[in-house]
Amino acid sequence: MKIGVLAVQGNFREHAAMLRRLGADPVEVRKPEQLQGLDGLVIPGGESTTFMRLMRLYGLEEAVRRFERPILGTCAGLIVLDREHLGLLDVDVERNAYGRQVASFEADLDLVGEDEPLRGVFIRAPRVERVGGDVEVLAELDGEPVLLRQGRFLVATFHPELTDDTRVHELFLDSVREASLVGTQ
Ligand code: GLN
Numbered sequence: 001m002k003i004g005v006l007a008v009q010g011n012f013r014e015h016a017a018m019l020r021r022l023g024a025d026p027v028e029v030r031k032p033e034q035l036q037g038l039d040g041l042v043i044p045g046g047e048s049t050t051f052m053r054l055m056r057l058y059g060l061e062e063a064v065r066r067f068e069r070p071i072l073g074t075c076a077g078l079i080v081l082d083r084e085h086l087g088l089l090d091v092d093v094e095r096n097a098y099g100r101q102v103a104s105f106e107a108d109l110d111l112v113g114e115d116e117p118l119r120g121v122f123i124r125a126p127r128v129e130r131v132g133g134d135v136e137v138l139a140e141l142d143g144e145p146v147l148l149r150q151g152r153f154l155v156a157t158f159h160p161e162l163t164d165d166t167r168v169h170e171l172f173l174d175s176v177r178e179a180s181l182v183g184t185q
Contacts, residue, residue: 001023001024001025001039001040001173001176001177001180002024002025002027002037002038002039003019003024003025003026003027003038003039003040003041003042003173003176004026004027004028004029004034004035004038004040004041004042005019005026005027005028005029005041005042005044006029006041006042006043006044006051006055006060006064006077007028007029007030008030008050008051008054008055008058008060009046009047009050009051009054010044010045010046010047010051010076010077011044011045011046011074011159011161011162012028012042012044014044014159014161014162015042015044015074015161015169016028017161018160018161018166018169019042019169019173021166022166022169022170022173024173024176026042029041029060030058030060031058031059031060032058032059032060032062032063035063035064035067038067038069039069039070039176039179039180040069040070040071040072040172040173040175040176040179041064041067041069041070041071041072042071042072042073042074042077042172043064043071043072043073043074043076043077043080043081044074044075044076044077044161045074045075045076045077045123045159045161046075046076046077047076048076048079048080048085048095051076051077051080052080052085055080061086064086065086065087065088068152069152069176069179070152070153070154070172070175070176070179071088071152071153071154072154072155072168072169072172073089073153073154073155073156074155074156074158074159074160074161075123075125075126075156075157075158075159077155078091078093078126078128078155078156078157079093079095079126081153081155088153089135089150089153089155090131090132090133090134090135090150091128091130091131091132091135091148091150091155092128092129092130093126093127093128093129094126094127094129095126096124096125096126097125097126097127098122098124098125098127103123103124104121104122104123104124104125105122106119106120106121106122107119107120107122107141108120109139109140109141109146109147109158110139110140111138111139111147111167112137112138112139114167118139118147118160118165118167118168119163119165120139120141120146120156120158120159120160121158121159121162121163122141122146122157122158122159123158123159125157125158126157127144127157128144128145128146128148128157131145131148132150134150134151135148135149135150136148136149136150138171139156145157146158147168152175152179154168154171154172154175156168
Protein backbone atom coordinates (compact mmCIF):
# COMPACT_ATOMS: atom_id res chain seq x y z
CA MET A 1 0.00 0.00 0.00
CA LYS A 2 1.41 3.35 -1.05
CA ILE A 3 0.45 5.97 1.53
CA GLY A 4 1.27 9.62 0.99
CA VAL A 5 2.31 11.71 3.97
CA LEU A 6 1.90 15.43 3.43
CA ALA A 7 5.42 16.65 4.11
CA VAL A 8 5.23 20.44 3.87
CA GLN A 9 5.56 20.82 7.65
CA GLY A 10 4.99 19.04 10.98
CA ASN A 11 5.22 15.41 12.15
CA PHE A 12 5.44 13.68 8.79
CA ARG A 13 8.54 11.61 9.65
CA GLU A 14 6.88 10.01 12.66
CA HIS A 15 3.82 9.06 10.59
CA ALA A 16 6.03 7.62 7.85
CA ALA A 17 7.94 5.54 10.41
CA MET A 18 4.73 4.13 11.84
CA LEU A 19 3.31 3.31 8.40
CA ARG A 20 6.54 1.56 7.46
CA ARG A 21 6.41 -0.41 10.68
CA LEU A 22 2.94 -1.64 9.68
CA GLY A 23 4.15 -2.80 6.28
CA ALA A 24 2.92 0.13 4.19
CA ASP A 25 5.06 2.13 1.79
CA PRO A 26 5.06 5.82 2.87
CA VAL A 27 5.67 8.51 0.26
CA GLU A 28 6.47 12.12 1.19
CA VAL A 29 4.15 14.47 -0.69
CA ARG A 30 5.16 18.05 -1.49
CA LYS A 31 3.74 18.45 -4.99
CA PRO A 32 0.24 17.85 -6.38
CA GLU A 33 1.41 15.26 -8.92
CA GLN A 34 2.80 13.12 -6.09
CA LEU A 35 -0.78 12.32 -5.06
CA GLN A 36 -1.27 10.25 -8.18
CA GLY A 37 -1.38 6.51 -7.64
CA LEU A 38 -1.51 6.72 -3.83
CA ASP A 39 -3.84 4.42 -1.89
CA GLY A 40 -4.29 6.88 0.99
CA LEU A 41 -2.97 10.10 2.49
CA VAL A 42 -1.92 11.27 5.96
CA ILE A 43 -2.12 14.94 6.95
CA PRO A 44 0.02 15.20 10.08
CA GLY A 45 0.03 17.53 13.07
CA GLY A 46 1.95 20.77 12.97
CA GLU A 47 0.60 24.27 12.53
CA SER A 48 -2.59 24.50 10.51
CA THR A 49 -2.06 28.12 9.41
CA THR A 50 1.38 27.17 8.01
CA PHE A 51 -0.09 24.06 6.38
CA MET A 52 -2.77 26.08 4.63
CA ARG A 53 -0.29 28.69 3.45
CA LEU A 54 2.21 26.15 2.09
CA MET A 55 -0.49 23.95 0.55
CA ARG A 56 -1.85 26.94 -1.33
CA LEU A 57 1.64 27.92 -2.43
CA TYR A 58 2.42 24.44 -3.80
CA GLY A 59 -1.00 23.98 -5.41
CA LEU A 60 -1.81 21.21 -2.96
CA GLU A 61 -5.05 22.70 -1.62
CA GLU A 62 -7.06 21.86 -4.73
CA ALA A 63 -5.21 18.58 -5.27
CA VAL A 64 -6.02 17.33 -1.76
CA ARG A 65 -9.63 18.44 -2.19
CA ARG A 66 -9.83 16.29 -5.32
CA PHE A 67 -8.00 13.28 -3.77
CA GLU A 68 -10.61 10.51 -3.46
CA ARG A 69 -8.93 7.87 -1.32
CA PRO A 70 -8.92 7.50 2.50
CA ILE A 71 -7.32 10.30 4.51
CA LEU A 72 -5.98 10.26 8.08
CA GLY A 73 -5.74 13.71 9.67
CA THR A 74 -4.15 14.26 13.06
CA CYS A 75 -4.34 17.45 15.11
CA ALA A 76 -3.51 20.27 12.65
CA GLY A 77 -4.37 17.70 9.94
CA LEU A 78 -7.90 17.53 11.31
CA ILE A 79 -8.15 21.33 11.32
CA VAL A 80 -7.02 21.46 7.67
CA LEU A 81 -9.90 19.13 6.72
CA ASP A 82 -12.65 20.87 8.72
CA ARG A 83 -15.50 23.04 7.42
CA GLU A 84 -13.57 26.27 7.80
CA HIS A 85 -10.56 25.10 5.77
CA LEU A 86 -10.71 22.42 3.03
CA GLY A 87 -14.37 21.76 3.89
CA LEU A 88 -14.08 17.98 3.46
CA LEU A 89 -15.15 17.13 6.98
CA ASP A 90 -18.47 18.11 8.57
CA VAL A 91 -17.05 19.24 11.91
CA ASP A 92 -16.52 22.60 13.58
CA VAL A 93 -13.30 22.91 15.51
CA GLU A 94 -11.83 25.35 17.99
CA ARG A 95 -8.05 25.60 17.69
CA ASN A 96 -5.69 25.57 20.72
CA ALA A 97 -8.74 24.95 22.85
CA TYR A 98 -7.26 23.60 26.08
CA GLY A 99 -5.79 26.85 27.41
CA ARG A 100 -2.23 27.69 28.39
CA GLN A 101 -1.77 25.64 31.57
CA VAL A 102 -2.85 22.36 30.03
CA ALA A 103 -1.81 23.15 26.47
CA SER A 104 -0.13 19.74 26.19
CA PHE A 105 -1.04 16.61 28.12
CA GLU A 106 -1.56 12.87 27.87
CA ALA A 107 -4.70 10.92 28.68
CA ASP A 108 -6.01 7.36 28.42
CA LEU A 109 -8.87 7.15 25.95
CA ASP A 110 -11.61 4.57 25.58
CA LEU A 111 -11.49 3.28 22.04
CA VAL A 112 -14.73 1.85 20.62
CA GLY A 113 -14.64 -1.94 20.51
CA GLU A 114 -11.35 -2.25 22.43
CA ASP A 115 -10.69 -3.16 26.07
CA GLU A 116 -7.20 -1.70 26.17
CA PRO A 117 -7.23 2.11 26.55
CA LEU A 118 -5.49 4.22 23.92
CA ARG A 119 -2.85 6.69 25.11
CA GLY A 120 -3.59 10.10 23.64
CA VAL A 121 -0.83 12.71 23.35
CA PHE A 122 -2.45 16.13 23.05
CA ILE A 123 -0.28 19.07 21.93
CA ARG A 124 -2.00 22.46 21.71
CA ALA A 125 -4.88 20.36 20.56
CA PRO A 126 -8.10 21.48 18.91
CA ARG A 127 -11.52 20.71 20.36
CA VAL A 128 -14.31 19.41 18.17
CA GLU A 129 -17.32 21.60 18.96
CA ARG A 130 -19.89 20.18 16.57
CA VAL A 131 -20.10 17.08 14.42
CA GLY A 132 -22.39 16.42 11.46
CA GLY A 133 -24.82 13.50 11.31
CA ASP A 134 -22.48 11.29 9.25
CA VAL A 135 -19.68 11.49 11.76
CA GLU A 136 -18.96 8.48 13.95
CA VAL A 137 -17.18 9.05 17.28
CA LEU A 138 -14.55 6.35 17.99
CA ALA A 139 -13.00 7.82 21.15
CA GLU A 140 -13.87 10.59 23.58
CA LEU A 141 -12.10 12.61 26.25
CA ASP A 142 -14.36 13.97 29.01
CA GLY A 143 -17.38 13.37 26.81
CA GLU A 144 -15.92 15.20 23.80
CA PRO A 145 -14.96 13.46 20.55
CA VAL A 146 -11.21 13.08 19.95
CA LEU A 147 -11.15 10.30 17.33
CA LEU A 148 -13.77 10.46 14.60
CA ARG A 149 -14.66 8.86 11.31
CA GLN A 150 -16.68 10.29 8.46
CA GLY A 151 -16.72 7.88 5.54
CA ARG A 152 -13.16 7.68 4.19
CA PHE A 153 -11.85 10.27 6.69
CA LEU A 154 -10.33 9.23 10.02
CA VAL A 155 -9.30 12.16 12.23
CA ALA A 156 -7.81 12.60 15.70
CA THR A 157 -7.27 15.70 17.82
CA PHE A 158 -4.22 13.96 19.36
CA HIS A 159 -0.97 12.44 18.02
CA PRO A 160 -1.13 8.66 17.49
CA GLU A 161 2.22 8.82 15.67
CA LEU A 162 4.01 9.81 18.92
CA THR A 163 3.27 6.63 20.89
CA ASP A 164 4.08 2.96 20.31
CA ASP A 165 0.40 2.14 19.96
CA THR A 166 -0.27 1.45 16.29
CA ARG A 167 -4.05 0.98 16.48
CA VAL A 168 -5.14 4.28 14.91
CA HIS A 169 -2.84 3.72 11.93
CA GLU A 170 -4.07 0.13 11.70
CA LEU A 171 -7.67 1.37 11.57
CA PHE A 172 -6.66 3.73 8.80
CA LEU A 173 -4.83 1.04 6.81
CA ASP A 174 -7.90 -1.23 7.19
CA SER A 175 -10.02 1.45 5.52
CA VAL A 176 -7.40 1.88 2.78
CA ARG A 177 -7.50 -1.87 2.14
CA GLU A 178 -11.32 -1.85 2.02
CA ALA A 179 -11.40 1.12 -0.35
CA SER A 180 -8.94 -0.65 -2.66
CA LEU A 181 -11.12 -3.76 -2.71
CA VAL A 182 -14.18 -1.73 -3.61
CA GLY A 183 -12.03 -0.02 -6.24
CA THR A 184 -13.33 3.47 -5.58
CA GLN A 185 -10.54 5.27 -7.38
N1 GLN B 1 -2.20 24.22 17.48
C1 GLN B 1 -2.02 23.70 16.17
C2 GLN B 1 -2.93 24.40 15.17
O1 GLN B 1 -3.75 25.16 15.52
C3 GLN B 1 -2.27 22.22 16.13
C4 GLN B 1 -1.31 21.54 17.07
C5 GLN B 1 -0.77 20.26 16.57
O2 GLN B 1 -0.95 19.84 15.42
N2 GLN B 1 -0.08 19.62 17.45
O3 GLN B 1 -2.81 24.17 13.98
